[in-house]
Amino acid sequence: xxxxxxxxxxxxxxxxxxxxxxxxxxxxxxxxxxxxxxxxxxxxxxxxxxxxxxxxxxxxxxxxxxxxxxxxxxxxxxxxxxxxxxxxxxxxxxxxxxxxxxxxxxxxxxxxxxxxxxxxxxxxxxxxxxxxxxxxxxxxxxxxxxxxxxxxxxxxxxxxxxxxxxxxxxxxxxxxxxxxxxxxxxxxxxxxxxxxxxxxxxxxxxxxxxxxxxxxxxxxxxxxxxxxxxxxxxxxxxxxxxxxxxxxxxxxxxxxxxxxxxxxxxxxxxxxxxx
Amino acid sequence: xxxxxxxxxxxxxxxxxxxxxxxxxxxxxxxxxxxxxxxxxxxxxxxxxxxxxxxxxxxxxxxxxxxxxxxxxxxxxxxxxxxxxxxxxxxxxxxxxxxxxxxxxxxxxxxxxxxxxxxxxxxxxxxxxxxxxxxxxxxxxxxxxxxxxxxxxxxxxxxxxxxxxxxxxxxxxxxxxxxxxxxxxxxxxxxxxxxxxxxxxxxxxxxxxxxxxxxxxxxxxxxxxxxxxxxxxxxxxxxxxxxxxxxxxxxxxxxxxxxxxxxxxxxxxxxxxxxxxxxxxxxxxxxxxxxxxxxxxxxxxxxxxxxxxxxxxxx
Numbered sequence: 001x002x003x004x005x006x007x008x009x010x011x012x013x014x015x016x017x018x019x020x021x022x023x024x025x026x027x028x029x030x031x032x033x034x035x036x037x038x039x040x041x042x043x044x045x046x047x048x049x050x051x052x053x054x055x056x057x058x059x060x061x062x063x064x065x066x067x068x069x070x071x072x073x074x075x076x077x078x079x080x081x082x083x084x085x086x087x088x089x090x091x092x093x094x095x096x097x098x099x100x101x102x103x104x105x106x107x108x109x110x111x112x113x114x115x116x117x118x119x120x121x122x123x124x125x126x127x128x129x130x131x132x133x134x135x136x137x138x139x140x141x142x143x144x145x146x147x148x149x150x151x152x153x154x155x156x157x158x159x160x161x162x163x164x165x166x167x168x169x170x171x172x173x174x175x176x177x178x179x180x181x182x183x184x185x186x187x188x189x190x191x192x193x194x195x196x197x198x199x200x201x202x203x204x205x206x207x208x209x210x211x212x213x214x215x216x217x218x219x220x221x222x223x224x225x226x227x228x229x230x231x232x233x234x235x236x237x238x239x240x241x242x243x244x245x246x247x248x249x250x251x252x253x254x255x256x257x258x259x260x261x262x263x264x265x266x267x268x269x270x271x272x273x274x275x
Numbered sequence: 276x277x278x279x280x281x282x283x284x285x286x287x288x289x290x291x292x293x294x295x296x297x298x299x300x301x302x303x304x305x306x307x308x309x310x311x312x313x314x315x316x317x318x319x320x321x322x323x324x325x326x327x328x329x330x331x332x333x334x335x336x337x338x339x340x341x342x343x344x345x346x347x348x349x350x351x352x353x354x355x356x357x358x359x360x361x362x363x364x365x366x367x368x369x370x371x372x373x374x375x376x377x378x379x380x381x382x383x384x385x386x387x388x389x390x391x392x393x394x395x396x397x398x399x400x401x402x403x404x405x406x407x408x409x410x411x412x413x414x415x416x417x418x419x420x421x422x423x424x425x426x427x428x429x430x431x432x433x434x435x436x437x438x439x440x441x442x443x444x445x446x447x448x449x450x451x452x453x454x455x456x457x458x459x460x461x462x463x464x465x466x467x468x469x470x471x472x473x474x475x476x477x478x479x480x481x482x483x484x485x486x487x488x489x490x491x492x493x494x495x496x497x498x499x500x501x502x503x504x505x506x507x508x509x510x511x512x513x514x515x516x517x518x519x520x521x522x523x524x525x526x527x528x529x530x531x532x533x534x535x536x537x538x539x540x541x542x543x544x545x546x547x548x549x550x551x552x553x554x555x556x557x558x559x560x561x562x563x564x565x566x567x568x569x570x571x572x573x574x575x576x577x578x579x580x581x582x583x584x585x586x587x588x589x590x
Contacts, residue, residue, distance in 0.1 A: 006393035013388050020385050024408055024466050027419045030429055031411070034422075036508055046433050048519075090315040099308045114576040116524040118545060119569040122561040123326035123333055125552050147324035148315055174345065177307040208414045208527055213552060224414040227431045228531060231418050239422065245413035253410040265406060269471050 021026055035243035042239050054240060061230070061245035067219065069227045069252070075140050075222060077203045082145030088193060089154045092185045095159035096167060097177065106156075112149040122189075128214055139214035140222070141146060144204055151196045152272050158192045159185065191263075192270075198260055199267035205253055223249045330569070333562035343559075350563035360564075363535075366454060370543070371522035377464045378518045379511050386463045386473035387503055391495075402474060408466040417531045420460045421447070424532075447533050450540035457528055457541055469514055476510040478502065492528040516579040523572050544568060 034042065043048075059188070093099070094106055117124060123141065133139040164225035166188075170180050186193075209225045213222050227249045231242045257264050323330040334350055354360055372483050389401045408416075423429035424446035431443035480502065488498050489493040526545035528534055535542035535550070551561030 006382035010392050010394055010397065011363060013392055014397070017385065020381075020463055020465050023463050024405065025383045026429075027416060028408060028411060030423070031415070031419050037365055042442060046427060061454055084316065086314040090312040093308045093312050097308050105312060105316070109319065114573055115327050115569070116520065116572060117323075118524045118526075119321070119402070119565050119572055120326040120330050121548060122552055122558050124322065124332070126329065126338075126558060127321075127326055142318075143322050146318035148318065152315070177311060181311075194396050196502070202409075206413045209525075209530070209549065212485050213549075224412055226416070227412075227414055232531075242418065244423075246418055249415050253412065257407070257410045260416050261403065265471060268406070268409070269475050 031243050031246050034239050035247050037240040039238050039240075046239070057238070057240040057244035058248065060241045061248055062121070064230050065223065065226055065245055065248055068221055068223045071137065071220050072205065072223050072252075075137050075144070076201055078137075078141045079144030079147075079204060080200045082141070083148045083151050084197060084201060086145070087148040087151040087191060088155050088185070089181065090148070090181075091155035092159050092181050093153070093177070095156050096162075096180070096253075109149050109152050113153075117143060117147065121209075121213070125213055132212050133221065135217045137220055140211050143210065147200075151200065153199060154196050155189060155192060158189055162188065191266075193266040195270055196257065196264050196265050197267070199270060201256065202253065202264075202267070222251075313479050318540055327569070330562045330565050333559055334566045335558045336562075338558040339556070346559065350559045353560055354563050354567065359542070360544065360547060361538045361588060362539065363544050363547060366529075367453060367522065367543045367545075370458060371519055373458045374464075374518050374522060375515050378469050378514050380540075381463055382467075382470040382514075383473045383507060383511070386470055386477055387499065390474065390477045405466045405470050409468070413527065414531065416461065417528055421532050424456050450537050453533060453537065453541045457532060460528060462534070471490075472510050472514060473507060476507045480506050512582055513579075516582075517574055519575050520572055523575065525569055 030047065033047065033049045033058055037046075037056075037058070038048055038054045041050040042053070090105075090109065093107075094102060108156045128134055131143070150248060166184060167180060169185060175183070206224065207222075208228060211222045211225045212228070218226070218229075227245050230237060230245050238243075284442040331432055333343070335345060335347060337346045337349070354416065385405065389398055389405075392398045411419075426443075426445045430446060435445050444452065446452050484502060484506075485498070493501065506558065524545065526543050526549060529541045529543055529546050530549065533541045535546050545568060548561045548564040548568070551564070
């Protein structure tokens with residue numbers, strides 16, 4: 001009886017939500033639908049799905065995109081690892097130790113949040129040119145690894161809120177900074193670190209502007225960059241092939257979402273602090 | 276691990292051999308923390324602070340292959356003397372304000388509707404549903420929308436399905452519609468982080484408050500206006516500022532959709548800065564635009580710090 005009442009209460013809400021969900025999913029529906037059309041199917045019916053579903057579009061798109069996945073793995077993997085290792089050390093030091101210049105370091109880290117990397121795009125580009133790093137993966141890895149401030153802030157908050165008693169006995173035992181970090185800091189911070197890590201993977205996977213400036217060599221381009229090059233390039237592909245490439249570029253994020261839904265959502269919400 | 280900086284002037288330390296050992300001790304006690312924060316310090320210095328300063332310097336220079344020379348305010352004069360570029364600031368303001376209006380309403384409304392479902396499983400799955408679109412990279416989303424606006428694209432197909440063929444056009448090629456089309460992208464602007472932030476805010480509302488409202492006989496709208504809306508104000512303030520900063524710094528949307536065209540109709544300052552690097556190699560000019568955007572972001576961020584003050588609570 002109660003269930004029925006609840007159901008009746010919920011029905012109008014479901015209908016309103018459906019009204020929002022349909023246009024929200026329309027582009028994804030379009031992408032999937034067109035990705036299966038050959039040239040003639042697209043000409044006859046450009047929107048609704050048609051049979052047979054043409055997997056050859058995916059073959060063409062994949063032959064163009066395949067090498068980018070290794071690049072993304074190397075670039076994002078190294079970048080995120082840099083943020084996680086160096087960022088967590090700094091966050092741990094800031095939160096659990098008092099040392100001369102601690103407050104200064106805190107503001108030094110925090111102030112970077114007011115410098116989005118796109119407003120320093122020109123000098124950053126000049127720096128990469130001066131270092132001779134254009135057209136190397138380092139041109140993207142290093143700025144990514146330097147984007148730590150947000151991660152440090154989230155991890156700092158976590159370490160800061162841990163109970164004092166946890167560390168007191170270790171300190172009495174004479175454990176130094178590094179041992180405390182390895183034995184207490186890291187294991188406890190694993191959930192918060194994976195949330196931040198997933199958020200960063202998502203963020204870097206979406207980045208297009210910076211790689212488009214420094215990676216002109218097709219061999220080391222990233223997925224997002226290669227997708228745009230393919231889609232808008234000199235030899236414009238059939239619509240189906242372009243959409244197939246879009247689908248392919250989303251698959252790793254879909255997998256990431258499926259295997260870590262909770263962490264993914266936590267990571268995105270923690271991104272709220274990012275200014 | 277506090278550091279003792281006082282150096283004894285007499286006593287055992289005065290003995291040369293002992294003094295050396297003591298100094299060594301001091302270095303050992305200082306080093307761990309500083310050593311471990313050093314990589315962060317260097318990375319931030321090289322990839323944020325140095326470029327930020329260098330950008331301001333470059334904005335007063337003319338740069339070409341032979342090097343840089345000082346041109347005083349010439350780059351800024353070019354920025355403020357270029358009517359078309361000033362128009363692009365108007366485009367930026369339009370996109371930013373439009374998205375502020377959107378972000379303060381639609382994601383919140385949807386979050387509230389979901390939160391009010393009595394069936395908790397349904398709540399969970401609706402929440403997941405409005406997160407899922409985020410797994411499509413923004414570049415791919417923009418490309419799909421680019422197709423929607425094309426002459427034989429989705430918008431025109433939908434229009435003719437409703438018998439409105441006469442409205443159909445190439446939405447991105449028409450200077451009267453291009454900015455509207457950019458703003459309309461990702462309609463209905465619900466899915467993603469904005470929605471999640473509101474939802475997290477709703478979850479933080481104490482249950483007693485909602486129960487008390489029910490006991491007092493507050494209706495659905497009263498619950499919204501007297502409880503949910505006021506208690507979501509921090510989230511709203513945060514999202515307004517995040518949205519402003521986002522549109523000040525990003526130009527991916529016009530870059531991929533229109534490259535600023537037709538003509539200059541959908542140009543934004545950030546995109547002009549990008550073209551100064553990628554097309555014109557006009558680095559001084561690009562830096563001047565970057566510095567102006569930097570100042571705008573700084574103003575917005577300082578206002579945010581002023582309003583939230585989270586940093587003071589944590590140090």
